[in-house]
Amino acid sequence: ERYLEVEQLCGTQPAFSLQPENISSSEDVPRFANKVRSMLNLGVDGISNVIEVLEDNGIKIIEISEDESFEGLSGYANDHIPIIVVNDNITPERKRFALLHELGHLLMKFKSELQPKEIENLCNIFASELLLPSSVLLSRIGIKRHDISLAELSDIKKQYGISIDSIMEAMRRLDVITGRRYEGYLK
Numbered sequence: 001e002r003y004l005e006v007e008q009l010c011g012t013q014p015a016f017s018l019q020p021e022n023i024s025s026s027e028d029v030p031r032f033a034n035k036v037r038s039m040l041n042l043g044v045d046g047i048s049n050v051i052e053v054l055e056d057n058g059i060k061i062i063e064i065s066e067d068e069s070f071e072g073l074s075g076y077a078n079d080h081i082p083i084i085v086v087n088d089n090i091t092p093e094r095k096r097f098a099l100l101h102e103l104g105h106l107l108m109k110f111k112s113e114l115q116p117k118e119i120e121n122l123c124n125i126f127a128s129e130l131l132l133p134s135s136v137l138l139s140r141i142g143i144k145r146h147d148i149s150l151a152e153l154s155d156i157k158k159q160y161g162i163s164i165d166s167i168m169e170a171m172r173r174l175d176v177i178t179g180r181r182y183e184g185y186l187k
Contacts, residue, residue, distance in 0.1 A: 003060055016058030016082050023108045029122050033129035036107065044136050046160040050096045054084065054103065061099070063088040071095075074102035082106050093163040100127035128170050131162040137170055145176050 018039060021032050037043070040053060047053060051061050060083040071094060072086040084102040086095055104126035110119050140156060141148060148171070153164045172182040 003062065014056055014058045016080075018057060018107055020107050020109050023110055023122060026122060026125060029104075029108070029125045030129045030134055032108065033126050034133060036103075037130060037133065042130075044133055047096070047131065050099050050161075054099060058082065059084060059103070059106070061086065065089050072098035072102045074105045076106075091163075093157070093161060093166075096131060096161050097124075097127050097163065097166060100130045103127075103130070124169075125173065128162065128166050128173075132156065132160045132167065132170065134170065134174055136160075137167070138174065138176070141171070141176060143176060145171070146181070148177070 018036065021028075021035075023029060023032060040057060042053070055061055058081075060077065060081060062083060062085045064085060064087060066087045066089060068087070068090055070087050071090060072084060074082070074084045077083050084099055084106070086098050086102070088095075090098065101123045104123035105119075108122065108126065110122070114122075137156075141152065150164075153167055156162070156167055157164055168177070168182060168185050171177045172179060177185075
C-alpha cells in the first residue's frame with residue numbers, strides 16, 4: 001500500500017503492458033520468453049539490472065530479508081497491479097533468476113491439469129531463457145559438447161548474470177550435453 005501511495009504522490013506509476021499467454025508445453029516457453037525479451041526491448045545481451053527492467057514496466061518489486069529457503073513469490077495487488085516479492089539474502093544470480101521465475105508465474109497461463117512441479121519447471125525454463133537465450137548459448141558453446149571448462153562457464157555467468165547451475169541445466173535441456181554428463185556435474 002505504501003509503495004503504491006508513494007508512486008501516486010510522485011505521479012510515477014509506470015503501466016503494466018505485458019500480456020499473459022497460454023502455455024501448453026515446454027516448447028512454448030522459450031518462444032514466449034523471447035517474445036517477452038522483444039517486448040521489453042532487451043535484445044540478446046545480458047540484462048544489467050533485472051529489478052529496474054521490471055519496475056520500468058509496471059511490476060512492483062519488494063525486497064525482504066528472509067531465510068535462504070525463501071526465494072520469491074508473485075501476485076497481484078488490487079487485482080491488477082503485478083507484484084514480486086524477492087529475498088534480499090540470496091546471491092545476486094539466484095535473485096535475478098527468482099525475479100524472472102516469478103515474472104513467469106505472472107505472465108504464463110497454464111493448463112489446469114499441469115502439476116505444480118511441472119509449472120515450477122516451466123517457470124525455471126522461462127527465467128533461464130530470459131537471462132540467457134538458447135540461441136545465444138548455442139552460438140557461444142556449440143550444439144554438442146562432451147565437456148566444458150569452468151572458465152567458459154564463468155565467462156557466461158559474468159556476462160549474463162546467470163548461475164553456472166542454470167547454464168548447465170540449460171545445456172542439458174537443449175541436449176548440448178547428455179543427461180549422464182549433467183548428472184556427473186551435479187555429483
